[in-house]
Amino acid sequence: MKKDDVQSINLINVPENSSVEILQITGGYKSMQRLNDMGLFPGTQIKILRKGIMHGPVQLAVRNSQIVLGYGIASKIFVKPIERSSSENG
Amino acid sequence: MDKCIYVGLAGNPNVGKSVIFNHLTGLNQVIGNWPGKTVERAEGLFKHGDWNIKIVDLPGIYSLSSYTQEEIVTREFIAFEKPDIIVNVVDASNLERNLFLTIQLMELRMPMILVVNQIDYARSNGMDINTNLLQSLTGLPVIPAIATKGVGTGEIVEKIVELYTASSSGISMNSKNRLFPGCLDYGPEVNKAVSEVSNILKKYESPLLKDYGPLWISLKLIEKDSEVTDRVLKENAGSEIISCVNNEVSVLESAFSQSSFTIVSSARYKIAETLIKNTLKLLEKRKSYADSIDKIALDSVWGYISLIVLMMGVFFAIFKSGEYLSSYLDGLFQNLKPLIHNLNMSAFWEDIVWNGAIQGIISVVTIVLPYILPFYILLSVAENSGYLARIAFLTDSLMHKIGLHGKAIIPIMMGYGCNVPAVLGTKILGSDKEVTVASFLATLVPCSARTVIILGTIGVFMGPQYAVLIYIFDILVIYLASLAANKVIPGKSYDLIMELPGYRMPALKPTLKQIWFRIKDFIYVAMPVVIGGSLLLELLKSFDLLKYFTVITDPVIVKWLGLPSLVGIVLVFGILRKELTLIMLLEMYNTTVIANILTPKQMIVFGVVTLLYIPCVSTIVALGRTIGRKKSALVIVADTIMAVLIGGIINLII
Numbered sequence: 001m002k003k004d005d006v007q008s009i010n011l012i013n014v015p016e017n018s019s020v021e022i023l024q025i026t027g028g029y030k031s032m033q034r035l036n037d038m039g040l041f042p043g044t045q046i047k048i049l050r051k052g053i054m055h056g057p058v059q060l061a062v063r064n065s066q067i068v069l070g071y072g073i074a075s076k077i078f079v080k081p082i083e084r085s086s087s088e089n090g
Numbered sequence: 091m092d093k094c095i096y097v098g099l100a101g102n103p104n105v106g107k108s109v110i111f112n113h114l115t116g117l118n119q120v121i122g123n124w125p126g127k128t129v130e131r132a133e134g135l136f137k138h139g140d141w142n143i144k145i146v147d148l149p150g151i152y153s154l155s156s157y158t159q160e161e162i163v164t165r166e167f168i169a170f171e172k173p174d175i176i177v178n179v180v181d182a183s184n185l186e187r188n189l190f191l192t193i194q195l196m197e198l199r200m201p202m203i204l205v206v207n208q209i210d211y212a213r214s215n216g217m218d219i220n221t222n223l224l225q226s227l228t229g230l231p232v233i234p235a236i237a238t239k240g241v242g243t244g245e246i247v248e249k250i251v252e253l254y255t256a257s258s259s260g261i262s263m264n265s266k267n268r269l270f271p272g273c274l275d276y277g278p279e280v281n282k283a284v285s286e287v288s289n290i291l292k293k294y295e296s297p298l299l300k301d302y303g304p305l306w307i308s309l310k311l312i313e314k315d316s317e318v319t320d321r322v323l324k325e326n327a328g329s330e331i332i333s334c335v336n337n338e339v340s341v342l343e344s345a346f347s348q349s350s351f352t353i354v355s356s357a358r359y360k361i362a363e364t365l366i367k368n369t370l371k372l373l374e375k376r377k378s379y380a381d382s383i384d385k386i387a388l389d390s391v392w393g394y395i396s397l398i399v400l401m402m403g404v405f406f407a408i409f410k411s412g413e414y415l416s417s418y419l420d421g422l423f424q425n426l427k428p429l430i431h432n433l434n435m436s437a438f439w440e441d442i443v444w445n446g447a448i449q450g451i452i453s454v455v456t457i458v459l460p461y462i463l464p465f466y467i468l469l470s471v472a473e474n475s476g477y478l479a480r481i482a483f484l485t486d487s488l489m490h491k492i493g494l495h496g497k498a499i500i501p502i503m504m505g506y507g508c509n510v511p512a513v514l515g516t517k518i519l520g521s522d523k524e525v526t527v528a529s530f531l532a533t534l535v536p537c538s539a540r541t542v543i544i545l546g547t548i549g550v551f552m553g554p555q556y557a558v559l560i561y562i563f564d565i566l567v568i569y570l571a572s573l574a575a576n577k578v579i580p581g582k583s584y585d586l587i588m589e590l591p592g593y594r595m596p597a598l599k600p601t602l603k604q605i606w607f608r609i610k611d612f613i614y615v616a617m618p619v620v621i622g623g624s625l626l627l628e629l630l631k632s633f634d635l636l637k638y639f640t641v642i643t644d645p646v647i648v649k650w651l652g653l654p655s656l657v658g659i660v661l662v663f664g665i666l667r668k669e670l671t672l673i674m675l676l677e678m679y680n681t682t683v684i685a686n687i688l689t690p691k692q693m694i695v696f697g698v699v700t701l702l703y704i705p706c707v708s709t710i711v712a713l714g715r716t717i718g719r720k721k722s723a724l725v726i727v728a729d730t731i732m733a734v735l736i737g738g739i740i741n742l743i744i
Contacts (some may be wrong), residue, residue, distance in 0.1 A: 029349070034353040035291050036585050037153040039187050042348070043356075053390040056487040057496060057586055064217070064372075065184040068258050070586030 011058065011069075011077040012051070018049045020079035027076035035073070039063045045082060094142045095254045095366075096171070100164060101179035102188050103150030104591055106207040108132075109237040109600055110179060111147040114247065129251040138247050146173070152187070153355075154194045154306075156317045159517055168198060169301040174254050176202040177246060182212035182219055182234075182593065185370060189362035190355075193519045196228070196274060197306040201257040203229045203249050207237050211592070224369045229272035238597035264702060266560070269305055273365060276357035279345055283338040284308045290334045294327035310344070311335045313351045358589045380476075380592045384515040397484055404472075408464045409545055409554050420682065423452045442502035442628050450624035454617060455680070459609075461542045469507045474596035478503060479588065487588050492569065493576035494519070495586035498528045503534030507608075509705060512537075513712040523581030526717050528723050530575050531712070533705045534568045534732075536561065539668035540701050546672055547693045551685045560697055565704070571732065616667055623663050623670050624677055630659075631678070646734060651695055652741040654687065664700060666707055671700050691744055695737050703733035 008023050024045045025032055031037040039062055040046070055071040069077075099107050115134030132147040148167060149160035156162050159440070168176070178195050180188035195202060225232035231249050235242025269288060270281065287308040291299055298307050298321060310318040312335060319335075322328050339350045347355050386392045426448070472478060478500050486496030498519055505512030512532035516525045536544060547559035619737055630636050636659055640647075643658025651657075656678050658673075664671035672684070679687050688696060704726055705713065713722040 029351070032349065033155055033351055033355075034096065034584075036352055037155060037190070038587060038589075039190065039359055040391060041352060041356045041359065048386075050388055052388075052483060052487060054487045055490075056390075057108065057483055059384075059388065059590060063186040064366075064370075065187060066590040068479075068486075068496070068588045068590050070486055070490070072490075073585035073587060 008078045009080065011048070011074045011079055012071060014048045014079060014081075016048055016050055019045060019080045019082050021082050022077060023080050025076060025079050026078070027073070031073050031076060035069075035077070038067055040077070046079070049052040093140060095175065095250060096173045097145045097175050097177055097250055098167060098171075098173035099145060099147045099177050100178065100191070100516070101150060102152055102181060102184075102191055102589075104589070105150065105179045105181040105184075105188065106235075106237040107147055107150065107179045110177075110205065110207070110235070110243060110246070112458060112600070112603070113237060113240055113243045114143075114145060138251060141251055143247070143250060145177075146171075151191065153191060155313070155351075156315060158520060162317070162378035168200065174201065174257070175250055177202045177205060177250070178202055179205045179207050179237075179244060182206045182209045183217060184589075185212075185219065186359075186362050186366045186724055187589075189365055190358055192228070192230075192273065193358045193361055194306070196230070196271060197303070197309060199271065199303040199305065201253050202230055203241065203246065203253060204228065204232045205235050205246060207235045207242075207464075209234045210236045210239075211594070215378055218371040218373055220369045224365065227273050227365055227368060234332070238600055241688065245299065253378070268542055271305075273361060275361065276354070277360070279342055280312070280357050283312055283342055285337050287311055287331075287335055290331055294325070294331060296322065296325055296327075296331065298322065298325075309354055310338055313354050313561065314339065314349075347574065378592070383593055387477070388483055393480070393484050393717075397481060397508070400477075403556075404468050405558065406554065407468065408461060408541070409549055409557070411464040412545060413550065415454055415463070419456040419460060420452075421455055426452075436485060438632060441632065442625065445685070447621055447625060449677050450621040450673065452618070453624075453676060453682075454613075454620050454669070457546050457672065457676075458539070458542050458616070458669050459612075461545055462538050462612060463609065465507065465538050466605050469504075470601050470604050470608075471596055473504075474594060474601055475594045477591055482588060483590070484601070492572035493527055493579075493583045494524055494572070495583065497586055497588050498524065498531075501528060502535055505532040505537060506541070507538055509533055509535065509537045509709040510712045513709060513716050516716060520584035521581055523579050524583050526579050526581075526721055527575050528571055529713060529717050529721075530728070531568055531572050533709060533725060533729055534564070534571060534702060536564060536701050539706070542669055543672045543700050544697050547684045547688065549699050550644060552690050552693065556694075558627065560694070560701070564701055567732070571728070575728075585693045585698060614635060619667050620673060623666060623674065627659070627663065627674055627677065650734070650738045650741070651699065653692055653696055653699075657696065661700070661703065664706070665704050668706050671696075691741070694744065695741050698740060699733045699737040701733075702736060703730050705729060 009020070011020075022040060022042050023039065024042055024075055025035055036053070044062060047061040048058060049061055049066065052071075056072040057068045057070050059066060059068050099111055101107050111132065111134060115136050133141060133144065134147070135144050137143070146167065148164045151158070151161045151164055154161060154165055156165070160335065167173070168328065176195055178191060178192050192204060204224070206219060206224070209219065212219060219234075221232045221234045229642060231253060233242050233245045233249060237243065269285065275281065275283065284305065288304040291304060291307060292584070296307070298318070307318065311322065311332075319332065322331050325331070342350050342353055386396055481503065482496035482499050485499045489495050490500055498516070501515030501518065503514045504515055509532055513529045516528040516532060519525050519528055543670050544557050544560055548560060636656070640655045640658050645654055647658040647661075648655050657675065660671045660674040660678070663674050675687060676682055676684065684693065710722065712724065717725070
């Protein structure tokens with residue numbers, strides 16, 4: 001599993017305004033299903049725009065639109081940073 | 091004989107389905123710039139030439155999985171009501187996620203029209219969509235539209251008729267015999283699994299094939315959709331089919347080392363990506379003004395400050411304009427009084443006519459309407475602007491403490507207008523527990539009727555700052571009550587997953603129409619109730635029947651709450667409509683000045699009690715439909731206990 005990868009970071013620890021690629025989504029079937037329905041999969045590139053205070057939600061850009069994830073579900077996503085070269089790819 | 095076409099309107103939340111629905115049918119379905127308005131489906135009928143077109147506005151969904159009630163509603167609708175045509179509305183500025191649903195609808199193999207809405211908004215955000223190419227790639231008729239301006243709606247109707255005529259005479263847009271239509275290519279592994287599963291379904295002649303088509307059923311089985319799987323298991327050869335499915339699933343899952351659901355969804359998004367790559371051109375990226383507004387609106391300091399400032403601004407705007415309108419209209423109506431007195435009626439009839447009917451109408455027009463009108467205007471603006479979703483972002487962590495998430499704030503905020511849509515709107519939340527807690531909270535939110543009571547008594551005679559205090563106190567009560575409810579009510583809560591809509595300038599015509607329909611609704615529904623209630627009260631008074639009633643209520647109303655005895659009666663009438671409590675109290679004392687009846691202290695107790703006690707009849711009905719009778723009864727009991735308890739304590743300490 002990629003979770004042990006050196007580069008794997010929890011989404012909530014990613015600084016604002018950085019682009020990352022999803023490595024793995026942990027957690028139950030339901031949350032996985034809901035994230036999938038919104039277009040979040042391992043391999044999807046996202047950009048973290050903002051994080052709310054006091055374990056607030058995470059605002060992110062994905063597939064040319066913006067979504068907000070609650071702290072709990074965001075913490076189930078592990079990502080790796082991407083080089084700022086070929087963004088806008090999905 | 092007129093011919094009838096049955097149409098289902100489907101799409102993601104917040105793409106303009108309801109605007110299109112209203113445009114086509116002339117009806118008024120609630121619109122607004124936040125996901126989840128249409129929680130119950132709405133139906134409308136209109137004529138086009140010889141055709142009667144019946145159209146159903148389905149709730150907005152992201153997917154046809156069975157995660158929410160809305161998704162199941164849409165699935166069942168398509169399978170069992172067999173609409174002739176599906177009109178799938180997609181948001182041009184968010185095409186990729188919208189196409190994810192389109193692909194699932196295509197899997198159902200229904201005659202379908204694709205409406206690419208808000209194409210102007212997408213263009214102004216630097217997105218150019220080649221709808222002709224989209225049409226040839228998907229094999230679906232594609233119509234670009236700007237629903238708020240009525241652009242494209244005529245074409246939709248024409249296309250509906252055209253497609254219906256074509257499909258009923260056997261000339262289908264896409265050949266029904268192929269398993270995978272046009273652009274639907276899930277990759278070799280998934281395609282193979284689908285073929286295997288659909289073969290076995292055909293072999294055992296599964297009745298589900300007729301309802302949903304082979305592609306959709308096969309994919310749902312591969313995704314391990316529990317609903318579809320359960321239904322297959324009930325069939326004769328159910329276990330054989332499922333064991334074949336399980337084989338295919340394990341092959342897939344070991345090849346991708348992911349769950350089959352993720353594999354299939356990901357394949358669908360790949361299809362959407364491919365479609366986007368071909369049809370969407372991103373023009374030079376301008377810095378969108380939404381981002382600049384969000385810098386303040388979602389900021390961890392300025393976001394909250396601006397939220398509070400906005401709320402206060404809205405409050406004072408409603409109060410000030412209401413106060414002005416109220417005194418203006420009151421002056422107008424005072425001129426009416428001599429006219430009635432000159433009619434030479436007996437004292438009995440004069441009482442009935444003047445106090446009962448006329449006074450009732452005057453109260454509605456001079457006390458209720460002046461506050462409701464500015465309220466509805468501001469609510470419509472807030473709703474259509476996209477700001478409500480920002481409030482959800484800001485309040486998410488606070489809402490988690492009470493077992494809800496940020497999205498719950500949207501129906502609760504709507505409760506300030508009316509508790510009925512608020513309670514019905516809680517269905518956008520994921521779990522039963524969340525729906526129950528949020529419905530309970532919604533009944534404690536002061537709706538416009540209760541706002542009238544608070545502003546018309548405390549606001550006018552004690553000063554608006556006291557009314558603000560009542561509101562803040564109410565928010566505290568709501569928060570504490572929900573902390574308790576969260577502990578008591580079993581079940582789990584989900585986390586926030588929400589689309590953040592762009593800011594929109596509310597389009598003038600639909601917004602005005604929306605305000606007008608709300609006012610009309612209020613006048614049609616509230617007026618008769620108020621007048622009927624007033625007449626009934628006058629009759630009771632004339633025959634001196636009130637005293638038998640107050641004997642029962644006096645111990646609570648007079649002794650414990652320290653209110654005048656007659657308040658017991660108006661609180662009962664108030665269950666019909668909350669405004670009645672104030673209107674009737676004034677009528678019983680033949681005055682329009684509440685300060686002649688209640689002391690400031692009594693106003694506060696009266697205000698708090700009317701705010702918290704038994705919800706009005708319409709809200710009770712909505713509660714019953716949303717959370718069932720048993721839970722509704724508990725909510726009503728809890729509301730009443732809180733009202734009496736808190737009202738009494740306030741009476742004791744101030």
